[in-house]
Amino acid sequence: MKEQIRNYIKSRGVDDVGFASVSEYLSPNTPKIESFFPRAKSIIVMAYKELTTCESSDPQLAMNGRLDKKEVMRSDAYKICHYLEEEFNAKILSIPESFPRGGTSAVSLRHAAVAAGLGTFGRHNLVIHPKFGTRVTFTAIVTNLEIEPDDKIENRFCNDCNICVKSCPAKALDEEGKTDVRKCMTVSQPFSFVSYLSFLDKYVEASKEERQAMTMEFFPYYQATAYTTQYYCFNCLKLCPACRSI
Numbered sequence: 001m002k003e004q005i006r007n008y009i010k011s012r013g014v015d016d017v018g019f020a021s022v023s024e025y026l027s028p029n030t031p032k033i034e035s036f037f038p039r040a041k042s043i044i045v046m047a048y049k050e051l052t053t054c055e056s057s058d059p060q061l062a063m064n065g066r067l068d069k070k071e072v073m074r075s076d077a078y079k080i081c082h083y084l085e086e087e088f089n090a091k092i093l094s095i096p097e098s099f100p101r102g103g104t105s106a107v108s109l110r111h112a113a114v115a116a117g118l119g120t121f122g123r124h125n126l127v128i129h130p131k132f133g134t135r136v137t138f139t140a141i142v143t144n145l146e147i148e149p150d151d152k153i154e155n156r157f158c159n160d161c162n163i164c165v166k167s168c169p170a171k172a173l174d175e176e177g178k179t180d181v182r183k184c185m186t187v188s189q190p191f192s193f194v195s196y197l198s199f200l201d202k203y204v205e206a207s208k209e210e211r212q213a214m215t216m217e218f219f220p221y222y223q224a225t226a227y228t229t230q231y232y233c234f235n236c237l238k239l240c241p242a243c244r245s246i
């Protein structure tokens, strides 16, 4: 069954796949998976390499590469869930690669990826994949199928070069083992929901003439609200040299 599932997933063009037992998912800050899926046994984690679009100096073009990938990741998740139901009569839950969620996600994909043998944490608190380095993002499917887990990676790929810490424009990585979420978001998501609310405060107070001038200022907030989060920083993801093939 495991090889059949792996082959199906790979046949869709997914870059890498790993299998973990639910009991090996060790995320300190998210609920136990069994608390919302009592019969859960395994997690299937898909890895997608980030394209070199992330190197673009134009943040919108860098984000466009990510958006292209997100569409594929979501449609793969649907098709793989459908396959597992049809082929193995499985119960499944797909994990959001980003949204919908509250403040934090119900399942931490980084910890799921580590459990599934797809990499290990680096100083930037991201997962470093043995082939794609940090230039990788994940989706996951939790299932009641009992699938033999893959071996976890024991190597630590991070070489402590500190490039990620020094090149973080928000200084969000200064404290080891912690990403300062507020600092990262202020710089990496200038059009976040929180900034949008501040913009609306200003708009409500503005005169008719000022409002006209604010129309173009509104446009990126509109895009971020209508589509999805717009990341304007990829530094820790794109600059980490560990295990980079390109």
Ligand code: B12
Pocket (backbone or CB within 6 Å): 027, 028, 029, 030, 095, 096, 097, 098, 099, 101, 103, 104, 105, 106, 107, 108, 109, 110, 121, 122, 123, 124, 125, 126, 127, 128, 134, 135, 136, 137, 138, 139, 177, 178, 179, 180, 181, 184, 185, 188, 231, 232, 233, 234, 236, 237
């Ligand atoms: C919310 C979110 C964010 C928020 C807050 C993240 C956070 N809590 O740290 C913000 C906006 C800051 C963010 C930023 C980024 N994100 Co983000 N994010 C998410 C999302 C949607 C949920 C994360 C979450 O809620 N986790 C659960 C919480 C509770 O995690 P946590 O336990 O607090 O984990 C932290 C600590 O506990 C600590 N930690 C815990 N155990 C251990 C063990 C070791 C050994 C170490 C060193 C650290 C450590 O590390 C974590 C960082 O603070 C995930 C997708 C998902 N569903 O998982 C993507 C995700 C984590 N993001 C991702 C990425 C790529 C980014 C960015 C590079 C943005 C970008 N341009 O793409 C930056 C990187 C910031 C960084 N260096 O940490 C990828 C990571 C891929 C990878 N290779 O690891 C994910 C997995 C999305 C995906 N689908 O692949 N993100």
Ligand code: SF4
Pocket (backbone or CB within 6 Å): 167, 168, 169, 170, 171, 172, 173, 179, 183, 184, 185, 187, 188, 233, 234, 235, 236, 237
């Ligand atoms: S995404 Fe940018 S701002 Fe956020 S932690 Fe990484 S380098 Fe810092």
Ligand code: SF4
Pocket (backbone or CB within 6 Å): 122, 123, 124, 157, 158, 159, 160, 161, 162, 163, 164, 165, 239, 240, 241, 242
């Ligand atoms: S940039 Fe250097 S210190 Fe940061 S995670 Fe990568 S290898 Fe480790």
